[in-house]
Amino acid sequence: MAFDSTLVLGVDLDAVCADYEGAFRTSVVRQMGLDPERLLPQTRWDAYSEWGLTFEQFEEAHRRAVLEDRMFRHMDPLPGVSEALWRLSDEGVWIRIITHRLIFNGAHEVSAADTAWWLDHHRIPYRDLCFIGDKPHVGADVYIDDSPTNIASLRATGRTVLVFDQSYNRDIAGPRVSAWSEITAYVLGLLEGRRRQLPLPLEQPGGEFEGRPEDLS
Structure with missing residues (x-):
């Protein structure tokens, strides 16, 4: 495994x-x-x-x-977003930006270019930038979203979603976060849980064996 x-x-x-x-x-x-x-x-x-x-x-x-x-x-930018995402990135979290901004024909170039410029200008680290409305088809282990529609569609496919608190999504069940410091703590907790599942390296009894595998037979 x-x-x-x-x-x-x-x-x-x-x-x-x-x-x-x-x-x-x-x-x-x-x-x-x-x-x-x-x-x-x-x-x-x-x-x-x-x-x-x-x-x-x-x-x-x-x-x-x-x-x-x-x-x-x-x-x-919302307060703390750059610092939080850099902290997570430095810990090895793969950051995938997922946004539905390519809505109108004739505006795609401006939308995509301005999005990339904004991310760089505000020092937002990311590995992937996905322009898509159907977010369940973009693989991630955990999502952060504010849209009731997106949250419902993600959860319907078994995805884990953090609800970013807004007045229009208060009737949606948590987990819920209202600041990037809370997101950092939640994601680092998930990351630590994953690391604990990694198998420990095997130790050879009586010291390290430096020969060839066939010499053990």
């Missing part, structure tokens, strides 16, 4: 590593001339109806935010 201590961590970007809502709010204010005080924090997972947007208006506002305001380049 083969043992492997490598742990693959699947990391979502928006609202987990980066402040999507803050960047989108800034763009919507510019596009529509709305009072930013009216755009309250999102409490429902329904494409910002609380801001008075229809789904079609949300899609168009999102497209313009990506192309005109380069939202994926200018998002603020």
Whole structure:
């Protein structure tokens, strides 16, 4: 039986590593001339109806935010994300960024390029960068996500998911984390558990044997 201590961590970007809502709010204010005080924090997972947007208006506002305001380049990182992921990477965790950002035709180049630039600019370590909506098909040992839809689909296929706490996912069962320091502690605990399963090296009784295997017969 083969043992492997490598742990693959699947990391979502928006609202987990980066402040999507803050960047989108800034763009919507510019596009529509709305009072930013009216755009309250999102409490429902329904494409910002609380801001008075229809789904079609949300899609168009999102497209313009990506192309005109380069939202994926200018998002603020969430506190502690770079330090936490470097700590995990230094411990041997394989970091796989998994995000669903290639939504609109004609915006793929900007979306992908700005995502890669943002990751480098904010010193986010990663081994793989996956642009995909169907996250269960991207192999990882544990995922971090905020989307109720993604969490449900991952758990339906038996995946382990940490719920990154947001007001719109409070009805979802844990494990739940609200800061990157909590993610670090959880993942390091999983990693230590894997390492304990590794077989210990065999020791030869009476000292080390330096001959050939056939000399033992």
